[in-house]
Amino acid sequence: MATANVTKTDYYELLGVAKTASDQELKTAYRKLAMQHHPDRNPNNPEAEAKFKECSEAYSVLSDAEKRAAYDRYGHAAFQGAGGGGPFQGGFQGGFQGDMGDIFGDIFGEMFNMGGQRKASRVQRGRDLRYDLSLEFEQAVFGTEKEITIRRAEVCEDCRGSGAARGKQPAACPQCKGSGQMRFQQGFFSVARTCPQCNGTGTLVTDPCKTCSGQTTVEREHKLLVKVPAGVEQDTRIRYSGEGEAGRFGGPSGDLYVVLSVKKHKFFERDGDDLHCVMPISFPQAALGTELMIETLEGPETIRVPEGVQSGREFRLRGKGVPHLNERGKGDLVVEIRVATPTKLTRQQRELMKQLSETMVIDNEPHSRGLFGKMKDMFS
Numbered sequence: 001m002a003t004a005n006v007t008k009t010d011y012y013e014l015l016g017v018a019k020t021a022s023d024q025e026l027k028t029a030y031r032k033l034a035m036q037h038h039p040d041r042n043p044n045n046p047e048a049e050a051k052f053k054e055c056s057e058a059y060s061v062l063s064d065a066e067k068r069a070a071y072d073r074y075g076h077a078a079f080q081g082a083g084g085g086g087p088f089q090g091g092f093q094g095g096f097q098g099d100m101g102d103i104f105g106d107i108f109g110e111m112f113n114m115g116g117q118r119k120a121s122r123v124q125r126g127r128d129l130r131y132d133l134s135l136e137f138e139q140a141v142f143g144t145e146k147e148i149t150i151r152r153a154e155v156c157e158d159c160r161g162s163g164a165a166r167g168k169q170p171a172a173c174p175q176c177k178g179s180g181q182m183r184f185q186q187g188f189f190s191v192a193r194t195c196p197q198c199n200g201t202g203t204l205v206t207d208p209c210k211t212c213s214g215q216t217t218v219e220r221e222h223k224l225l226v227k228v229p230a231g232v233e234q235d236t237r238i239r240y241s242g243e244g245e246a247g248r249f250g251g252p253s254g255d256l257y258v259v260l261s262v263k264k265h266k267f268f269e270r271d272g273d274d275l276h277c278v279m280p281i282s283f284p285q286a287a288l289g290t291e292l293m294i295e296t297l298e299g300p301e302t303i304r305v306p307e308g309v310q311s312g313r314e315f316r317l318r319g320k321g322v323p324h325l326n327e328r329g330k331g332d333l334v335v336e337i338r339v340a341t342p343t344k345l346t347r348q349q350r351e352l353m354k355q356l357s358e359t360m361v362i363d364n365e366p367h368s369r370g371l372f373g374k375m376k377d378m379f380s
């Protein structure tokens with residue numbers, strides 16, 4: 001044998017395991033290497049193919065207790081048929097090929113779905129759909145109902161989802177004779193591949209339904225009433241289970257996701273379920289105190305502003321915010337006071353301001369930011 005004299009790498013070394021490795025360890029190591037070097041994943045890469053074969057050979061020996069014992073005792077010489085004198089004289093090359101089917105069934109059956117008798121299933125779950133729904137600010141706060149129209153694949157009524165014309169049954173695939181897989185020789189081992197004509201199902205629709213061209217589903221428009229609960233916000237998703245596209249060949253339908261976007265309000269901003277706004281007041285209102293009327297989302301409310309209020313002071317109206325989604329209770333409405341400095345004064349106002357300024361003197365001294373709120377005590 002031509003290859004007999006080439007120095008061969010130790011089988012354990014090849015698989016990267018210890019001589020004491022368990023069957024499971026061997027299998028795990030081989031699986032990993034085989035995945036990495038499999039010809040399907042490394043097209044036109046002779047190095048990978050060689051590596052793949054080496055590993056497969058190593059595994060075929062070490063996974064067999066009898067051969068492993070012989071290998072442990074005699075090394076590669078155990079399998080060098082002609083003149084080698086090993087116990088597997090001439091048997092290895094022949095036996096190797098025969099064993100590959102089992103190895104593939106065992107190792108690749110699960111990975112590439114090409115080993116055993118299992119046929120690939122054509123049953124497919126339908127795709128999920130997304131629908132973007134835009135809401136007014138108030139609709140998000142209070143909830144609403146909206147009818148939407150979606151285009152989706154629905155089960156073909158003419159063939160009831162079989163894909164075959166009325167009264168016809170799918171026939172056995174002629175290419176693979178109904179087995180769902182094709183076997184062929186690759187290098188020196190036999191490989192099973194999913195049949196490309198029937199995608200491994202073993203059956204073909206020979207007389208397809210005309211309505212769906214054998215696809216089992218057709219595109220249709222569908223109307224749906226979306227119930228938006230109170231308290232939703234930007235990017236809230238509402239899931240409608242099974243309202244997505246129909247599955248194929250009897251598979252379950254996908255889901256529909258209605259994704260909400262919410263328009264901005266004229267002055268309210270949301271912070272979770274709290275509503276925020278800013279209310280300007282004049283300096284005299286701030287100094288003397290005042291009553292403010294604010295139009296909340298649920299009608300007018302009065303805020304009593306005490307005299308000496310500072311810019312930045314917040315008033316919290318409990319329970320006047322956004323309802324909690326799927327829960328009892330509501331957020332608050334927070335109104336921030338801003339003292340508006342006048343930018344235009346009449347002659348009379350300017351005169352009054354001057355008089356005021358002469359009687360109202362404060363220290364223009366810096367303070368840390370936290371102390372600012374206490375400054376009202378400094379006005380006399």
Ligand SMILES: [Zn+2]
Binds near residue numbers: 159209211212215
């Ligand atoms: Zn049909």
Ligand SMILES: [Zn+2]
Binds near residue numbers: 174179196200201
């Ligand atoms: Zn086929």
